[in-house]
Amino acid sequence: MHETSLMYDVLRTIEISASDNDIDEVTEIKLVIGNISTILPDALRFAFDSFKGHPPLAADARLVLEERLPEVECRTCGEKYPFSPLGDYTCPRCGGYDVQLNGGEELYIEYYKGREQNDC
């Protein structure tokens, strides 16, 4: 629901970093989004497209989103198994429901790529 303000912060962070690194054109931005964060990749992409040209240095940048799923760990028998986005985390081995989720809450800018100033 707040993807627009988060995307604004992402672009602002990159704008500041680009200035520090003498980059005047950003070509690619990579974000890692955990599946159990409440951030929707589609909404982020919509926000990114809406900001196109603001700031100008990222006007032609490509947005790469990597989604990450958590791993479920059963606290009863220790079994580790894949996360079901449908929300049933019951252990397939012992039927236990006392679980721990490892990872899946990631929400960060991994990198961006850009061209340096005066580099012709």
Next chain:
Amino acid sequence: MNTIKAGSRMTVKRIDINTSVLANNETWAKKNARRLEDNGVYAVNLMSSPGSGKTTILQHSFQYLVPALNVGVIVGDIATTEDAERMQGKGVPVVQINTHGACHLDARMISGVLDAFDLENIDLLIIENVGNLVCPADFVFGEHLRAAVLSTTEGNDKVRKYPDMFRKADAVLINKMDLLPYVDFDMETLRRDVKGVGSRAEIFEMAARNGEGVESWCRWLIEKVRG
């Protein structure tokens, strides 16, 4: 930092910044945490959907908390000062934040109102978030404890449908227990689901409208504050 030569004219650099998308909020949250720590203030983020009873729980909590601790309250709502007015006259300073449409409080908003309190003389600051089971889960303030309220009338499915809120909670307060005979809500299922979404939260049952069960939550909280 990797440098990739792309063609003969342009150098494309890859900058690995590994910065949180929520970095802006986290920076403010760290500032708040330091300020709270410096003043010996323990902060609680109280969250739930609208109408589950956050304000009523607080109104009934004051009788147990206030004799033991100096308490302050920040209350967040999209509009009105109704909740702040409900909590007046209990010897507790209350500051209302109106978000004017925003669905959650964030660390910067909290930072903006900390000045309204005499922090040196506050032991426990309770922050009642905007009623919403989704977004507040993502925005930390620099608080020490997160409590999520769920009322029996909302139904058992809310824990499974909004797992993030309950997974991140240190305490889950089940309110409107007095209505249990009239609704399809089952405490055994609730306990199972809280564990089932990966939460280790302490669970409290209460009927805040008549004050039942509020004391045990307050006793637990006072112990937490006294560390």
